[in-house]
Amino acid sequence: MSLTSEEVNFLIYRYLQESGFHHSAFTFGSESLVHRSTINGQDVPPGSLVSFIQKGIQYLEIEANLTKELPAEMTYYRPLDLLSVGR
Amino acid sequence: MSLTSEEVNFLIYRYLQESGFHHSAFTFGSESLVHRSTINGQDVPPGSLVSFIQKGIQYLEIEANLTKELPAEMTYYRPLDLLSVGR
Amino acid sequence: MSLTSEEVNFLIYRYLQESGFHHSAFTFGSESLVHRSTINGQDVPPGSLVSFIQKGIQYLEIEANLTKELPAEMTYYRPLDLLSVGR
Amino acid sequence: MSLTSEEVNFLIYRYLQESGFHHSAFTFGSESLVHRSTINGQDVPPGSLVSFIQKGIQYLEIEANLTKELPAEMTYYRPLDLLSVGR
Numbered sequence: 519m520s521l522t523s524e525e526v527n528f529l530i531y532r533y534l535q536e537s538g539f540h541h542s543a544f545t546f547g548s549e550s551l552v553h554r555s556t557i558n559g560q561d562v563p564p565g566s567l568v569s570f571i572q573k574g575i576q577y578l579e580i581e582a583n584l585t586k587e588l589p590a591e592m593t594y595y596r597p598l599d600l601l602s603v604g605r
Numbered sequence: 606m607s608l609t610s611e612e613v614n615f616l617i618y619r620y621l622q623e624s625g626f627h628h629s630a631f632t633f634g635s636e637s638l639v640h641r642s643t644i645n646g647q648d649v650p651p652g653s654l655v656s657f658i659q660k661g662i663q664y665l666e667i668e669a670n671l672t673k674e675l676p677a678e679m680t681y682y683r684p685l686d687l688l689s690v691g692r
Numbered sequence: 693m694s695l696t697s698e699e700v701n702f703l704i705y706r707y708l709q710e711s712g713f714h715h716s717a718f719t720f721g722s723e724s725l726v727h728r729s730t731i732n733g734q735d736v737p738p739g740s741l742v743s744f745i746q747k748g749i750q751y752l753e754i755e756a757n758l759t760k761e762l763p764a765e766m767t768y769y770r771p772l773d774l775l776s777v778g779r
Numbered sequence: 780m781s782l783t784s785e786e787v788n789f790l791i792y793r794y795l796q797e798s799g800f801h802h803s804a805f806t807f808g809s810e811s812l813v814h815r816s817t818i819n820g821q822d823v824p825p826g827s828l829v830s831f832i833q834k835g836i837q838y839l840e841i842e843a844n845l846t847k848e849l850p851a852e853m854t855y856y857r858p859l860d861l862l863s864v865g866r
Contacts, residue, residue: 521659523624529658530617534633537610541718542633545802546621548809549629567658571616572608574660628719628805635722695833697798703832704791708807711784716810720795720803741832745790746782748834 528557529567536564615644616654623651702731703741710738789818790828797825 527550534543547553563569614637621630634640650656701724708717721727737743788811795804808814824830 521655521662526620526655526658530620533613533617539633539636541715541806542629542636544715544810545632545719545806546626546629549626549805568608568613570661570665571613571654571657572661573664574657574662575608577660577664578657628802631723631802632715632719632806636718695829695836700794700829700832704794707787707791713807713810716803716807719806720800723800723803742782742787744832744835744839745787745828746835747838748831748836749782751834751838752831 524552524555524557527552528555528559528562529570532559532562532564533567611639611642611644614639615642615646615649616657619646619649619651620654698726698729698731701726702729702733702736703744706733706736706738707741785813785816785818788813789816789820789823790831793820793823793825794828 527546531543531546531550531552534540534546614633618630618633618637618639621627621633701720705717705720705724705726708714708720788807792804792807792811792813795801795807
């Protein structure tokens with residue numbers, strides 16, 4: 519299942535609004551033309567961007583445990599490290 | 606493994622820069638004070654935000670296949686629908 | 693009496709705030725670093741930018757009347773035309 | 780001759796562009812909808828906003844000299860003070 523940039527932008531726009539980054543939301547809305555999106559906003563639950571990222575981290579944790587020999591150190595990685603670890 | 610808002614903001618800031626949303630990156634940088642982040646940017650590979658989201662989608666797809674009775678329809682869902690499906 | 697860019701920026705920043713252009717005021721504040729200005733905001737009355745421009749237009753109107761032979765047409769010029777007329 | 784907010788906004792938009800405030804110009808363009816203006820940009824010479832303000836200052840200086848008893852101190856005022864002096 520592929521992800522379109524329209525979908526990524528929509529998730530970010532929602533995050534900016536929900537997190538109180540009102541100026542960024544305005545500028546991003548204008549620059550990305552997210553308003554012209556065909557995505558139905560009502561289908562996207564609050565907090566979606568963070569949910570997706572957290573699920574992605576869980577996936578990478580599982581993947582790292584299955585494929586790498588990283589049993590002990592695993593818990594010491596910060597989320598952003600997982601992308602490098604997963605390579 | 607929990608995700609901090611600093612990490613989410615850093616991933617978004619990078620995405621905005623990498624995707625050519627220069628005005629949004631500037632405004633978000635100012636509004637989120639992401640410059641004061643202690644995250645070492647060199648540890649974060651390009652495209653990280655999209656990678657995380659895509660991994661999150663994969664996770665939700667697997668989860669949906671394991672827990673729901675959605676064998677046939679599954680492929681028809683769009684990424685954003687998965688968050689609702691997964692509830 | 694010369695005008696500094698710091699003064700021009702301060703007048704614009706105030707105008708943006710007073711006119712409800714909150715996103716522009718935020719971005720301009722960040723980009724122009726107007727917050728570091730040494731101008732005492734309390735010395736600057738509301739509406740200063742517009743007052744200055746209006747006085748400038750009056751000046752150019754008087755100047756045009758004194759130096760050009762434009763008695764009849766004068767009243768038909770729009771403010772922005774005066775800058776070209778005054779050359 | 781009255782000044783419309785459309786004209787003020789156009790002058791500011793031009794100033795932001797000419798002065799290298801690209802992010803502010805973008806945000807202000809979106810927020811003020813200055814692009815929908817009927818003003819013909821080619822009629823507006825570069826540096827118009829600053830020209831108007833400077834002419835406004837000259838006007839206020841002359842006015843202050845004519846109407847107030849401020850012969851000696853006059854030269855010590857900064858541009859922004861003139862608006863208060865002129866009251």
